[in-house]
Amino acid sequence: MSRLVKVENQLHYINRIKNQVAKANIDNISRTGFYEHFFYKHTEVRWALLAGLVSRNAGWNMTDLRNQWFRELLTEQDQLRLFAIYECGNWTIFDDACPQLLLYEQSKLEGVPLFHLLRELGVSTFMEKEWHHFWLYRDEERLCTALIINEQHVIEEALIQKQLFRDVISSKLFYKVEQYSHFSYVVLPTITGHLYTLYVRRFQNVSSRIKLGRQLAFLLFHPDLHKNILAFMQHQHHTGSRRDYYTYTTWSPRVESQVLRLLYPVIEHDRSDREDWYKKRREVTHFFYPIKEWKPVPREKWIQHKWMMIYVAATFKKWLAPD
Template sequence: MNNQPQRQSSILETIHKQLKIFNKDNLTRTSYYERYYDQNPEIRWALLAGIVSRNAGWNMTDLANEWFRTLLNEEDRHQLFAIYEASNWTIFQDACPQLMIYEQSKRQGRPLFYLLKEFGVSSFIINEWKMFWEKHSEERLCTALIINEQFVLEEAVLQQPLFKQVISKKPFFHLEQHTHLSYVLLPSIDGCLYTLYVRPFQKVSNRINLGKQLAFILFHPDTYPSIRSFMIHHPHTGSRHDYDKLMSWSPRVESFPLRLVYPVVTHQLMKRKDWSNKHTNVASYFKPVKPWKPVTRDQWVQHKWMMIYLAKMLKKWMI
């Protein structure tokens, strides 16, 4: 008797249940990405997603510290948090089933990627998973996942009215211009910081290029051991104290663990359109970044925090 449909139904039911558990908040998402990479190190994107998700958590809790409470009113801070949270949730909701189906495929020794249609995953990334199963190109799959998730994010979050409303506001515009709110940090175990930023981050091509550059730094032989060691030895709490306690300097502003600041947010699952149906020419996004030797940028980051502090003091003085 063929019980394959029954097994498939069981796999889908398990994934739906686990997705609800692991997509609870920024901490559960980050932890899942990093544990997944431990068990499936060939999926480089999972580790990249972990470090980017850490940054999302740090940005969320920054909004609750004294500096940002001075710089932005409560409505602006709430809207910014909503964008960070929605982006973090959306990417996980799309990517997690892909990661789980890959694990199931490994266990069964055969590709099960056709099941991803159940989760509204793009035909583009389904084809990339099939190609990876056959050719095992770790770098290509990582780039493909970067491309896919940025297009998913574009349509599900960044093209929505809330995002456009927030970035059009003068306080946010001035903060972004002077402090680079959209930079991503890659802390290392020895207290050094690697970082990149994107501007304007509204352009999907810029965010894809940023993702590829971050992957280059993360997996560069000179940086991977120290960044990976930081991630292993410092579980993500949402507080910037996760890494600033390792550095020779600190912004000296309170930074709270995420669950002390924000409740769990309930998201409405909306049916997504397949972005790849209208973006058929994506070959150019696979172009590798030009290699370079990663350098630490501690002073640059320190300068940006100083700019935020000065902006806060000016705002306080004006009030």
């Protein structure tokens, strides 16, 4: 009888988690809020704060597509294609990671690991192994790295290898976006107004994205930065507008930046059955090797330069083809 109750409880956990994921995975704003509030409750799961920061950047990139400069540079179709890529990646990572976080939370409440249920939630066997490792050894940095590795492999199959992304990568559109360093740079704002950033050129390469994720984690939890980045995230509600952090800086591009929910509707996603990427690629040890550390330097001037490039390009294009 006790075993039957235990099975019933497990089914209850699975169904409840699926419902919670569906409710939280509405749009970029809800996903970002979930990640960050989860971290405030479970600070040992560093990846949740990293995910919140990266999700903020995804929201800012989404709304940028609708500002006057990008409307000049990109066609309506191109804007929608890029939005679809940002939204699909943001949704997919949350759909995979949120069940893991909720199951960890339930494991803490029960006092026993429930990670064998991850397979019922469509999560890789790689993460089942890594969550068990974390439960035993409490290696926070390793868990963060493992989640970076896992999520980048998840979007590799769910997004990067899909035709939409391949079409964008092979088009002049991607060259334009990469030229302005807009597709794959991440800003880390601080409550003091300083901005830090990292950029990856080969975004379509899974190893490059994993390296970027690990470098972002290094900056986010660097003792010289963590307090000020965390204070920004705690004090500034995420809206999707870059005004979120330009209100703290001494400079802004002075381009319109509306809140995300005024620009985009809720997008319906189909969750197709996901194959376990770890069954195809077992050798991941090298992704855990220590990364090279460095002294963080504010990059406001670099960001100003990139925005100036966008402004000049948009102005030049408008001058060449006036209404």
